[in-house]
Amino acid sequence: MTYLHPVATVPNNLITDTALSYTTKRVAFVLLLLAGRKGRYVTVSFAVLAKLCKCSTTTAQKSVKELCTQGYLLKSNRYHFGEKQNHLIYTSNRYLWLRREGGYALVSRDILAYDLTPATFVALLYLYRCAGRKGRAFPSLRRIAEMGLDMAKSTVCLAIKTLRLLQAIVRHQCVTRNRYYASSSYYLTDFVFSRSQLPSLVGSPKNDKPISINQITGYYTERKRTKGAAQAGTLRTA
Numbered sequence: 154m155t156y157l158h159p160v161a162t163v164p165n166n167l168i169t170d171t172a173l174s175y176t177t178k179r180v181a182f183v184l185l186l187l188a189g190r191k192g193r194y195v196t197v198s199f200a201v202l203a204k205l206c207k208c209s210t211t212t213a214q215k216s217v218k219e220l221c222t223q224g225y226l227l228k229s230n231r232y233h234f235g236e237k238q239n240h241l242i243y244t245s246n247r248y249l250w251l252r253r254e255g256g257y258a259l260v261s262r263d264i265l266a267y268d269l270t271p272a273t274f275v276a277l278l279y280l281y282r283c284a285g286r287k288g289r290a291f292p293s294l295r296r297i298a299e300m301g302l303d304m305a306k307s308t309v310c311l312a313i314k315t316l317r318l319l320q321a322i323v324r325h326q327c328v329t330r331n332r333y334y335a336s337s338s339y340y341l342t343d344f345v346f347s348r349s350q351l352p353s354l355v356g357s358p359k360n361d362k363p364i365s366i367n368q369i370t371g372y373y374t375e376r377k378r379t380k381g382a383a384q385a386g387t388l389r390t391a
Contacts, residue, residue, distance in 0.1 A: 155201055157265075161185035162257040168278045171303040172223055175271030178278065180206050180216035181225065186262050188250060198245040205265075217248070227251055258282045261343045267319050275302055276312035277321060280339050288344035291327070293336040313339075 163185055167178065183205045187195045203213040220226040227249040258281040269277065279301050283290035294313070298306040316322045320342060327335040 155187070155197065155205065157183070157186040157205070157262050158189040159262055160190060161188075161260050161262065162190050163260050163278060163281070165256045165258060165282050167225065168258065168275070168282045169301055170223065173219060174216070175275045176206075176208060176212060177216040177219045179271055179274050180208070180213060181220055182260065182274075182278065183265070184220075184226070184248065185250075186265075190259075193250045195248045195250070196245050197248075201245075217246075224251060258284075259286075263343045264321065267321055269315065269319075270312075272304060272308050273312040273315050276304075276309060277316055280316075280322065280341060281344075284339075284341055284344065288341050290339045290341070291336045296336075 161182060163182060167173070167181055170178075173181070180202065183202065184195050184197075187197055199210050199213050199217075202217075203210045206213060206216075208216075217226065217228065221228050229247045229249070258278070260278065260281045264274075264277060267274075267277075276297065279292075279297055280290045282301075283292045292301065294306055294309050298304055298309045302309075313322075313324070317324055323340040323342060325338045325340070327338060
């Protein structure tokens with residue numbers, strides 16, 4: 154059985170690399186889960202990789218080739234001697250991660266449980282990138298569409314709506330003191346918070362999702378009551 158590490162360190166430049174397709178970024182995320190936070194080597198067959206990524210074997214092969222072309226991976230072919238064939242035959246390839254420098258985002262493997270389109274999956278990765286270590290992201294829709302992922306704004310809106318319906322994120326609309334809407338805040342329900350923020354919050358799309366959402370909403374409502382409104386303005390749950 155193939156083991157996926159709980160958390161992957163996804164390079165920020167990979168998330169925003171417009172030279173990579175959305176499906177390729179999903180394949181890269183699975184390969185990073187297989188490698189672990191500090192690992193660099195991955196040994197996996199295309200059949201297993203395609204099953205984990207919920208795509209065809211041909212798509213997995215094209216995505217790996219794309220990652221190798223862009224300099225993220227180095228693929229090594231492996232062989233073993235087949236007794237029945239009486240000659241060397243291919244076995245699972247081995248991959249070496251090359252470009253893992255710079256900043257990165259910690260992303261939970263639980264997001265693979267969601268049934269997401271490639272564009273929605275990449276939008277979620279970008280929210281993780283913007284959230285950093287605090288679990289709160291506040292990019293505008295225009296920034297996500299044009300500066301971050303090079304996708305249509307309507308696609309971003311549909312992705313945010315899907316993520317909210319699946320309870321992958323909690324959105325708070327920010328209103329300025331002049332009653333103008335500012336960039337919304339997005340809280341990631343599968344984010345691993347530090348003890349100083351939410352001590353008992355461990356999100357899971359299967360079991361603890363309602364508890365996570367209640368804790369997020371309750372925590373920031375209490376924070377607003379005790380410390381005042383956020384810098385962008387007043388938080389309104391939507």
